[in-house]
Amino acid sequence: MSSLKSVLKVLCGAEGVKSAIIITKDGMLIESNLDPKYDAETLGAFMSQIVATITNSLAGLGQKEFARYVMQSNQGKIFLVDLGKSALIAITDVEADLAKVNIAFFQAANEIKKTGRIDV
Amino acid sequence: MTEKNGSGESFSAKVIAYGKIAKSLYGLGEAALAMEVCESGIKKFPENASILITKAELLLQKFNTEGKGELVKAALACLESALKLDPHNYFAKILASQIYLKAKKTARAKELLEEILKTTPDDEKAGAMMAVITEKEKAVEEAKAKAEREAEEAQKSAQREAEAAKKAEEDKKADEARAAAAAEEEAKAKAEREAKAKAEEEAKAAAIADADEEGGGVVVVGGQQAGGDSRMGDTKPESVQWVLDDKVVIGGQEEAEDDMMHETLSAKLTVFSRLEGLLGIFLLDRNGQPIKVLNKAKLNENVFPSLVFNLFKASTNGVRRSGLGSFQKGILVSPIGTIVIVNAFYATLAVIVDNDANIGAVETRIQRYLAEVT
Numbered sequence: 001m002s003s004l005k006s007v008l009k010v011l012c013g014a015e016g017v018k019s020a021i022i023i024t025k026d027g028m029l030i031e032s033n034l035d036p037k038y039d040a041e042t043l044g045a046f047m048s049q050i051v052a053t054i055t056n057s058l059a060g061l062g063q064k065e066f067a068r069y070v071m072q073s074n075q076g077k078i079f080l081v082d083l084g085k086s087a088l089i090a091i092t093d094v095e096a097d098l099a100k101v102n103i104a105f106f107q108a109a110n111e112i113k114k115t116g117r118i119d120v
Numbered sequence: 121m122t123e124k125n126g127s128g129e130s131f132s133a134k135v136i137a138y139g140k141i142a143k144s145l146y147g148l149g150e151a152a153l154a155m156e157v158c159e160s161g162i163k164k165f166p167e168n169a170s171i172l173i174t175k176a177e178l179l180l181q182k183f184n185t186e187g188k189g190e191l192v193k194a195a196l197a198c199l200e201s202a203l204k205l206d207p208h209n210y211f212a213k214i215l216a217s218q219i220y221l222k223a224k225k226t227a228r229a230k231e232l233l234e235e236i237l238k239t240t241p242d243d244e245k246a247g248a249m250m251a252v253i254t255e256k257e258k259a260v261e262e263a264k265a266k267a268e269r270e271a272e273e274a275q276k277s278a279q280r281e282a283e284a285a286k287k288a289e290e291d292k293k294a295d296e297a298r299a300a301a302a303a304e305e306e307a308k309a310k311a312e313r314e315a316k317a318k319a320e321e322e323a324k325a326a327a328i329a330d331a332d333e334e335g336g337g338v339v340v341v342g343g344q345q346a347g348g349d350s351r352m353g354d355t356k357p358e359s360v361q362w363v364l365d366d367k368v369v370i371g372g373q374e375e376a377e378d379d380m381m382h383e384t385l386s387a388k389l390t391v392f393s394r395l396e397g398l399l400g401i402f403l404l405d406r407n408g409q410p411i412k413v414l415n416k417a418k419l420n421e422n423v424f425p426s427l428v429f430n431l432f433k434a435s436t437n438g439v440r441r442s443g444l445g446s447f448q449k450g451i452l453v454s455p456i457g458t459i460v461i462v463n464a465f466y467a468t469l470a471v472i473v474d475n476d477a478n479i480g481a482v483e484t485r486i487q488r489y490l491a492e493v494t
Contacts, residue, residue, distance in 0.1 A: 038443060046438035053239040053434040057208055057427035058454060061420055067453040067475075071435050075445030091444065098479075 007111045008033035014104035016096025018076065021089050022112065025051055030086060038091070047080060047089050055082075068105070070098070077101070081109045088112060132413035132421040135165050139174035146178050154178055169206035169422045170410055172198045176215060184367040192219055192368070206422040208430055210236065211407040214245050218368055226253050240433045242441065378405065378466065384493055385467050386412040391489040397477025399457045404429050404468040411467060419456070419472065428470035432461050449486075451479065462486055465493060 008020045012033050021032040021040055027048030032040040054066050071078040072094075079090040079101060088109050092101050138161030146154035158175035165171055179195035182188075199216040202209060213232045220229035230253050236246040385403055389412060392401055399417035404410055408429030415421060431450060439447040450461040453475060460471045460482055469489070473482055 043442045046442045049239050049241070050431070050434045050438050053430050054427075054452060054454075056239075057423060057430060058456075060206075060208065060423040060427070061456055063455050066455075069453070070451045071439055071447060072449040072451075073439045073445035073447050078439065078444060 004031040004112060004115065005033065007108050007115075010111075011090060011104055011108040015100055016092045017090050017101060017104060018093065019091040020108070021047075022083075022086055023048055023089065024086050025055070035091070043089070047078075047087065050080065051082070051087050068102075079105050081105060083109060083112060086112075132168070132170065132410055132415060135161060135168045135171050135421075136410055136413065138165075138171055142174055142178060146181065151178070151182055167205060167422070169202035169209055169212065170425075172202040172205070173209070173212050173215070173409065176202070176212075180215065180219075180368045192223070195219065195368075206426050208235075208423070208426040209408070210426065210429055210433070211409055214407075215368070217246070217249055221249055221252060222368065226256060229253060239430055240437045242437050243433065381466060382411045385464055385469075388489055388492045389414065391492060392471060392485055395471075395473070395477075395482065395485055397473040399472040399474055400424070401472070402428050402468075402470040403464070404470070406466050408468070417457070417472070424470070424472075428459065428461055429468055431459075432463070432468045435461070436463075449483075458482075460486060462490065464490060 004022060008022070008031060011017055011020045019032075019034045019038060021034055021044060022030040023044040024030060025048060027045045029040050029044045034040050034043070050069065050071075054069060055064070058064070058066060065082045065084070067082065069080045071080070074094070076094050077092045077096055077098075079088075079092065081088045088105070090101070090105055090108075138157055142154040142157040142161070145151075145157060155175070155178065158171060158178065161168075161171040162175065176195040176198035179191045179198065183191035183195065196216060196219050199212045199219070202212045203216065206212070213236055217229040217232040217236075220226065220232070229249065233246045233250045233253070236243055237250060240246070382403075382405065389401060389403065392398060392414075398414075400419045401412070401414040402410060402425050403412040404425055408425060410421075410425050413421060413425075431452065432447075435450045436447040439445060448462070450459075452459040452461070457472045457474050458477065458479065460473070460479070462469050469486070471482055471486060473479075
């Protein structure tokens with residue numbers, strides 16, 4: 001069974017993926033493999049707000065969870081996946097191949113779910 | 121989920137039409153007619169929050185010119201009803217909190233603003249109002265502490281006064297007792313003197329009576345009265361009147377310019393016609409209110425615009441504040457479908473397709489749309 005740190009390292013080894021973190025849905029940092037130019041706490045806090053917005057709105061539509069949310073900015077892409085009680089976030093280059101990152105991202109998400117350490 | 125009418129047109133399309141007509145009539149000075157149109161829209165679409173918000177907007181515009189408190193109360197009722205139907209509606213929350221704040225009902229204003237700031241902490245409008253509330257709360261706390269200190273001081277002073285009064289009363293009583301005793305002694309001595317004199321006189325008289333046969337007597341009475349004071353408390357009843365001290369800011373200043381842009385943005389949505397897997401399109405104004413809705417899959421027309429707008433705001437804020445640049449596009453994959461959100465020149469566009477649809481094709485159409493509306 002892989003540790004969360006090693007799962008994030010593998011994810012960040014994928015083409016175009018620069019950084020990755022795991023947060024609880026209320027914004028607490030669980031694990032990170034982050035480029036030093038980003039602040040893990042800040043990133044976790046703002047990403048948790050996005051997760052809250054999505055889950056609150058989906059609740060109004062009778063849905064509890066979402067599969068993923070990808071944000072594109074002028075500096076890169078931010079992938080966000082719902083892991084139940086936590087969320088996995090990855091930051092990629094602007095030119096990163098969406099399909100390839102998606103595969104690496106879901107492999108990481110599955111590994112994390114397998115650890116059973118977060119979604120209790 | 122929302123139903124469609126017989127013609128296949130979504131409810132939102134009609135609701136938006138009602139709203140536009142009402143606003144146009146109001147702009148032409150036909151306020152009563154505008155309200156009637158809103159009422160009619162609300163009757164026909166009682167489950168739609170958008171028309172309620174439009175009515176509230178018009179009532180607030182009317183209040184800004186006429187200043188009648190009941191217009192604000194009616195607007196607030198519309199906004200609260202809209203929030204029941206669409207609890208995440210940004211514009212309804214902003215307008216309602218503004219009214220509550222100006223009517224000095226800060227608790228509810230704070231509640232609504234906290235909901236907004238929870239997902240978009242740098243929202244300018246909500247942040248500014250929250251700052252006012254915090255400032256007011258601080259002032260109230262300070263005033264309360266000052267009043268408490270003053271009350272404590274007054275209580276101590278009153279206690280000191282009461283003690284002094286008690287002592288004075290006791291001294292007075294003692295003086296009175298002493299005076300009474302002295303008077304009693306004096307009276308007794310006098311009586312004794314008189315009795316003695318009388319006895320002497322009687323003796324004398326007796327002596328005289330013995331010779332001439334003559335006699336007489338006297339009585340004296342006195343008293344005193346005390347007074348006091350009383351205080352009445354302040355009993356001003358708290359009035360609950362919807363009289364605001366200021367106008368309500370409803371929307372942006374560039375209304376006419378916005379309208380023209382909205383027309384263009386709506387007209388160019390034909391770019392998405394025959395897009396495979398298309399479930400719906402929501403085009404929202406800068407307040408998150410629908411400008412145009414194409415709802416092919418009976419999507420919930422209250423929740424979807426709020427979801428799209430709030431997610432757009434949270435993403436814009438989150439990406440910028442995390443040092444990840446400026447937000448351009450968001451793709452949410454949910455059990456309902458895939459929602460692609462982009463900024464479209466002072467408007468927010470959301471294209472919803474089923475999860476099997478080709479996202480590349482959707483993105484190409486969006487690029488084409490944005491190029492055409494530029």
